Amino acid sequence: MQSPPIPREGALAKLVVENVSKRFTSQRAIVQALDGVSLTVAEGEFVCLIGPSGCGKSTLLDIMAGLTVADSGRVLADGRLVQGPGRQRLVMFQESALFPWLDAFGNVMFGLKLRDDLSQRERKEIAEHFLRLVGLEKFKHAHVHELSGGMKQRVALARALAPDPQVLLMDEPFASLDALTRDQLYDDIQHIWMESRKTIVFVTHNVREAVCLGDRVVLMSPSPGRIASIFDIALPRPRDINSPDLGDYTSRIAAALKNTLKEAVSE
Numbered sequence: 001m002q003s004p005p006i007p008r009e010g011a012l013a014k015l016v017v018e019n020v021s022k023r024f025t026s027q028r029a030i031v032q033a034l035d036g037v038s039l040t041v042a043e044g045e046f047v048c049l050i051g052p053s054g055c056g057k058s059t060l061l062d063i064m065a066g067l068t069v070a071d072s073g074r075v076l077a078d079g080r081l082v083q084g085p086g087r088q089r090l091v092m093f094q095e096s097a098l099f100p101w102l103d104a105f106g107n108v109m110f111g112l113k114l115r116d117d118l119s120q121r122e123r124k125e126i127a128e129h130f131l132r133l134v135g136l137e138k139f140k141h142a143h144v145h146e147l148s149g150g151m152k153q154r155v156a157l158a159r160a161l162a163p164d165p166q167v168l169l170m171d172e173p174f175a176s177l178d179a180l181t182r183d184q185l186y187d188d189i190q191h192i193w194m195e196s197r198k199t200i201v202f203v204t205h206n207v208r209e210a211v212c213l214g215d216r217v218v219l220m221s222p223s224p225g226r227i228a229s230i231f232d233i234a235l236p237r238p239r240d241i242n243s244p245d246l247g248d249y250t251s252r253i254a255a256a257l258k259n260t261l262k263e264a265v266s267e
Contacts, residue, residue: 012042012043013040013041013042013043013076013079014041014042014043014044014045014077014078014166014167014199015039015040015041015064015075015076015077015167015199015201016039016040016041016075016076016079017037017038017039017040017060017063017064017073017075018038018073018074018075018076019036019037019038019072019073019074020034020036020037020038020060020063020070020072020073020074020075021034021035021036021037021070021071021072021073021224022034022056022059022063022068022070022071023071023224032223032224032225033056033059033224033225034056034059034060034063034070034224034225034226035224035225035226036073036226037056037060037073037220037225037226037227038073038227039218039227041199041201042199043199044197044198044199045199045200045215045216046193046199046200046202046213046214046215047200047201047202047214047215047216047217047218048201048202048203048204048209048210048213048214048216048217048218049061049201049202049203049204049218049220050203050204050205050206050207050210050217050218050219050220050253050257051219051220051221051222051225051228051257051260052205052222052257052260052261053205053222054222054223054225055220055221055222055223055225056220056222056224056225057203057220057225058171058172058203059225060220060225061091061169061171061201061203062091063075063082064077064082064089064167064169064201065085065089065091065169066082066083066084066085066086066089067085067091077089077167078166087114087115087163087165088165088166088167089165089166089167089169090160090163090165090167090168090169091160091169091170091171092156092157092160092168092169092170092171092173093156093171093172093173094171094172094173094175094176095176096144096149096152096153096155096156097156098144098152098155098156098159099144100143100144100145102143102144103140103141103142103143104131104136104139104140104141104142104143104147104151104155104158105127105128105131105140105141107144107155107156107159108127108130108131108155108158108159108162109123109124109127110159111159111160111162111163112126112127112162112163114163115163115164126162127158127162128140130158130159130161130162131155131158133158133161133192134154134155134157134158134188134192135154135188136151136154136155136158139151148181149176149177149178149181150177150178150181150184150185153173153174153177153185154185154188156173157173157188157189157192161192161196161198165198166198166199167198167199167200167201168198168199168200168201169200169201170200170201170202170203171203172203172204172205173202174186174209175204175205175206182209182241183241183242186209186212186213186239186241187238189213190212190213190237190238190239191238194237194238202214207250207253207254207257208241208246208250209241210253211233211235211239211246211249211250211253212239212240212241212246213239214233215232215233216230216231216232216233217230217231217233217249217253218230219231219253219256219257219260220260221260221263222260222261228256228260229253229256231249231252231253231256233249235249
């Protein structure tokens with residue numbers, strides 16, 4: 001079986017999804033979530049997955065993370081078969097999933113338990129660094145109930161980054177936030193990505209968000225989930241979510257998304 005082509009000339013493949021299919025069975029029905037999905041994500045690339053509800057975006061992300069097993073096909077990370085979760089691939093969900101009995105600092109420190117090569121002092125220094133990076137150094141001792149929704153997501157982002165994963169898998173992490181908070185986080189995540197060059201796969205329903213953040217936008221079609229189109233976003237960074245420069249790409253992808261929905265209904 002041939003691997004899908006690497007997206008950039010000379011770029012190393014970080015994640016390779018090869019002909020992945022997945023179905024879920026209940027007492028009422030069999031749902032084909034994914035059907036023959038193939039995708040290569042290059043090292044240091046920011047890829048956004050977009051599509052209507054039920055197109056398998058989150059399922060694909062879970063399979064990349066090793067949280068869900070594909071029925072057929074495979075996922076390779078650095079050329080090695082993904083057979084379960086691993087420290088080099090961390091997931092950030094829509095909900096912050098912070099531990100309410102810990103303060104912000106304690107939550108980030110908890111993520112560093114994955115690093116058994118660090119001393120306690122080194123863990124503390126790293127936790128403080130990433131809290132500064134997300135602008136929460138003054139709130140390190142605040143507990144979860146004392147933080148706003150945006151601050152909780154910043155803590156979750158710091159916790160995800162602190163163990164130094166090679167791949168960050170993000171499942172609609174900003175969907176529940178207000179517009180002003182989202183706009184600030186778009187700036188934050190771009191600057192963090194430009195500094196760290198982590199490989200990021202980012203699931204979203206928001207076309208403009210995908211254009212703002214992604215090197216490539218992968219459009220998925222529903223019933224079952226397949227890759228319909230891939231768009232290269234050739235815009236300089238950092239990008240402003242409100243910039244008119246995003247308009248052409250946003251319009252093209254939105255039109256393609258509309259067409260996939262029409263095709264799904266007609267089948």
